[in-house]
Amino acid sequence: MQFKDLEWKDIISDNVVVCSHCEINLCGWIKIEFRINHEAEENKHYLHAFGKGSIRRLKPEKYDSIESAKNAAYRIYNNEMAKIKKAVDYLVAT
Secondary structure, eight states: OOOOOOOOOEETTTTEEEEEEEEEEETEEEEEEEEEEEEEETEEEEEESSSSGGGSSOOOESSSSHHHHHHHHHHHHHHHHHHHHHHHHHHHHH
């Protein structure tokens, strides 16, 4: 199932994305937030995910590129939206 693309706000310094942020608010009920920070010393990108349940990550996930971190954030978002859709479909059917 395909859901809408995430809208990222990038902060760029010296032609490098040092921070990227995305926030999703579904009808005021569900809030999902992703932050990607660039660690210059390791040249890695850390994905922080905030929300409830399986969305929230206690430790950031490490990626080699900003694109792979954004793809991982989309997978997390897509999985959560699929769960929500399944629950709504069940409620509508009963």
